[in-house]
Amino acid sequence: MGKATRLAFGETISNLGEINKDIVVLDADLSKSTTSYIFAKKFPERFFELGIQEANMIGISAGLALSGKIPFCCSFACFITGRYDTIRISVAYTKANVRIIGTHAGIGIGEDGTTQMGLEDVSLMRSLPNFSVCQPCDEIETRELIKYSIQHKGPMYIRLTRQSLPVIFNEDYVFEFGKGVTVAEGNDAVIFATGALVHEALKAHEILKNESIGLKVINIHTIKPIDKELIIENAKKFGLVFTAEDHSIIGGLGSAVSEVLAENYPTKVIRIGLPNVFGESGSPESLYKKYKFDGESVAKTIKANL
Amino acid sequence: MLTHSELERIANELRIDIIKAIYNAKSGHPGGSLSAIDIITYLFFNEIKRTPENAFDPDRDRFVLSKGHGVPALYAVLARLGLIEYNELMNLRKLGSRTQGHPSYQDLPYVEASTGSLGQGLSIAIGIAIAGKLDKKNYNVYCMIGDGEMQEGQIWEALMSAPKFKLDNLCVILDYNKSQIDGYIKDVMDLEPIESKLTAFRWNVMEIDGHDFDEIEKAIQTFKKILDKPSFIIAHTIKGKGVSFMEDNIEFHGRAPNEKEFEQALIELQKLLKEKWVKQQG
Ligand SMILES: Cc1ncc(C[n+]2csc(CCOP(=O)(O)OP(=O)(O)O)c2C)c(N)n1
Numbered sequence: 071m072g073k074a075t076r077l078a079f080g081e082t083i084s085n086l087g088e089i090n091k092d093i094v095v096l097d098a099d100l101s102k103s104t105t106s107y108i109f110a111k112k113f114p115e116r117f118f119e120l121g122i123q124e125a126n127m128i129g130i131s132a133g134l135a136l137s138g139k140i141p142f143c144c145s146f147a148c149f150i151t152g153r154y155d156t157i158r159i160s161v162a163y164t165k166a167n168v169r170i171i172g173t174h175a176g177i178g179i180g181e182d183g184t185t186q187m188g189l190e191d192v193s194l195m196r197s198l199p200n201f202s203v204c205q206p207c208d209e210i211e212t213r214e215l216i217k218y219s220i221q222h223k224g225p226m227y228i229r230l231t232r233q234s235l236p237v238i239f240n241e242d243y244v245f246e247f248g249k250g251v252t253v254a255e256g257n258d259a260v261i262f263a264t265g266a267l268v269h270e271a272l273k274a275h276e277i278l279k280n281e282s283i284g285l286k287v288i289n290i291h292t293i294k295p296i297d298k299e300l301i302i303e304n305a306k307k308f309g310l311v312f313t314a315e316d317h318s319i320i321g322g323l324g325s326a327v328s329e330v331l332a333e334n335y336p337t338k339v340i341r342i343g344l345p346n347v348f349g350e351s352g353s354p355e356s357l358y359k360k361y362k363f364d365g366e367s368v369a370k371t372i373k374a375n376l
Numbered sequence: 377m378l379t380h381s382e383l384e385r386i387a388n389e390l391r392i393d394i395i396k397a398i399y400n401a402k403s404g405h406p407g408g409s410l411s412a413i414d415i416i417t418y419l420f421f422n423e424i425k426r427t428p429e430n431a432f433d434p435d436r437d438r439f440v441l442s443k444g445h446g447v448p449a450l451y452a453v454l455a456r457l458g459l460i461e462y463n464e465l466m467n468l469r470k471l472g473s474r475t476q477g478h479p480s481y482q483d484l485p486y487v488e489a490s491t492g493s494l495g496q497g498l499s500i501a502i503g504i505a506i507a508g509k510l511d512k513k514n515y516n517v518y519c520m521i522g523d524g525e526m527q528e529g530q531i532w533e534a535l536m537s538a539p540k541f542k543l544d545n546l547c548v549i550l551d552y553n554k555s556q557i558d559g560y561i562k563d564v565m566d567l568e569p570i571e572s573k574l575t576a577f578r579w580n581v582m583e584i585d586g587h588d589f590d591e592i593e594k595a596i597q598t599f600k601k602i603l604d605k606p607s608f609i610i611a612h613t614i615k616g617k618g619v620s621f622m623e624d625n626i627e628f629h630g631r632a633p634n635e636k637e638f639e640q641a642l643i644e645l646q647k648l649l650k651e652k653w654v655k656q657q658g
Contacts, residue, residue, distance in 0.1 A: 097558070099524060099556050099558045099564060100557060100558070101557075101558050102557065102558070103557075107558075119558055119564055119565070120527075120565065121556070121558075121564045122495070122527045122528050122556065123527050123528060123565065125529055126529060149493060152493060180403075181401060181403045181477050182403070182469075182478065182492075183469070183476045183477035183478050183492070184476070184492075185444060185477075185478040185490070185491070185492030185493050186477070186478070186492065348482075350471070350476065350480075351471070351473065351476045351477040352469070352471030352472070353471070357471065360471065
């Protein structure tokens with residue numbers, strides 16, 4: 071097992087802090103959880119602890135960005151995107167170069183339950199003009215995404231996991247903003263997955279392989295702007311598209327893929343994700359089973375719809 | 377009405393239940409549950425007097441736990457009062473349980489509101505208090521907030537609004553245990569001077585030791601007498617109160633005890649109960 075993508079963020083940003091003195095990091099009483107504490111230890115003068123004040127932190131980040139700094143503004147995905155109007159006006163409409171880091175994505179956080187789970191964050195952030203939305207799927211992709219984000223123009227939302235994830239990319243992995251990445255080949259079905267669900271899709275790929283079903287798995291690290299060409303190309307080839315995300319099916323990756331296909335190449339889309347419900351408490355494993363996010367369930371969903 | 381000695385005994389028994397529930401769940405927030413349990417015990421046993429029969433009575437006093445992560449303390453009281461089963465308390469945070477990691481009104485309406493995203497419960501309590509005034513009800517609304525939680529902007533909006541509506545049926549209790557996750561309140565984002573800020577906001581402010589039942593009672597009785605303004609009780613507490621190695625230890629804000637720590641905690645709490653109450657009776 072590799073690292074949680076939140077930890078890869080904390081390590082990467084504290085390394086980048088040495089090279090780029092404009093990087094500043096802000097947190098709202100969750101620095102241990104978001105792992106921004108690593109940066110805080112190394113660069114206390116460029117770390118700003120706001121206490122439990124997400125809205126204030128977002129506004130301060132916007133001001134810092136407007137003055138030439140590169141702020142990484144950290145909290146749980148739910149709390150930070152919960153301060154939506156502040157993000158909408160102070161960051162998005164102001165085109166402030168803020169990187170909003172939302173950790174503890176999805177039901178994968180487990181026992182803490184709904185109030186701590188980011189379940190609608192992608193949907194919210196995707197609808198804001200000027201914003202880009204990214205979700206890496208392993209520690210190496212996270213590292214490369216964070217490195218890329220330094221040079222990116224415009225606000226970004228970066229969604230990270232609490233749980234550790236397997237490593238699937240090599241050290242020489244090149245992050246290409248806006249481009250999907252095929253992580254497993256197959257000729258019978260295609261699934262677009264993001265974040266933790268990339269690994270469940272890969273498990274499904276292995277399970278289906280034993281039954282001679284080839285599942286192509288495409289990792290979508292940039293949910294906005296999404297890789298339209300890749301989606302259309304695969305819809306044409308397979309005639310049916312699956313999506314998987316640890317997020318509500320309303321407004322997330324599944325919706326983004328559906329929007330592209332509805333406008334360009336109408337194709338049936340089957341979305342794996344939370345079906346118009348809040349999450350709940352439970353072990354991450356039991357929740358993934360219940361909501362059919364685990365590899366076995368993903369394989370079943372695919373077989374049942376082929 | 378229970379005597380203060382009885383309340384103290386119950387609160388310490390509930391401390392054992394809290395520790396057991398969090399240990400079973402292998403996650404949760406012992407620190408802020410243990411700092412809050414004395415006050416919650418007092419309120420439920422001597423003021424709110426919740427029973428399964430009056431649980432949804434429109435005239436009932438309400439308790440909103442705005443610092444939702446302290447909910448093991450609330451569940452422990454609800455279990456003791458027979459509103460939930462003891463085994464539900466022990467199934468804290470398990471799949472399918474009503475005892476969600478944070479209060480879920482849709483699963484367990486006794487919690488009065490869904491909380492756990494800090495900063496929101498006080499506004500809900502104000503709404504309930506305003507409704508009580510509109511409907512000419514005599515119920516009181518108690519709302520507990522955390523000191524870290526008090527940094528949230530929405531709390532200050534709420535603090536500004538309750539005096540405007542002359543909500544003398546609203547009593548806020550600050551569980552002032554002096555710490556949050558990233559450190560001590562005074563280092564992370566200081567709140568002081570709290571008393572003069574709130575007085576300036578036109579609250580009736582009282583300051584007590586939140587583990588002393590005499591003081592808790594006195595403050596609540598004063599609240600019930602004050603007219604035309606809401607009350608705010610600054611309750612000085614100790615995070616992790618009752619378990620020596622959890623007291624004032626930030627590590628136990630949001631971590632369950634391991635097996636050894638669990639056993640140690642039980643030994644300490646049981647010893648306290650035995651020394652103070654068994655001897656007293658015998
Ligand atoms: C809006 C929001 N931001 C962050 C959190 C994460 N969080 C949970 S508990 C906590 C610290 C709370 O400190 P305090 O209110 O002092 O509670 P206590 O010390 O009594 O446990 C934080 C930051 C949250 N639950 N809600």
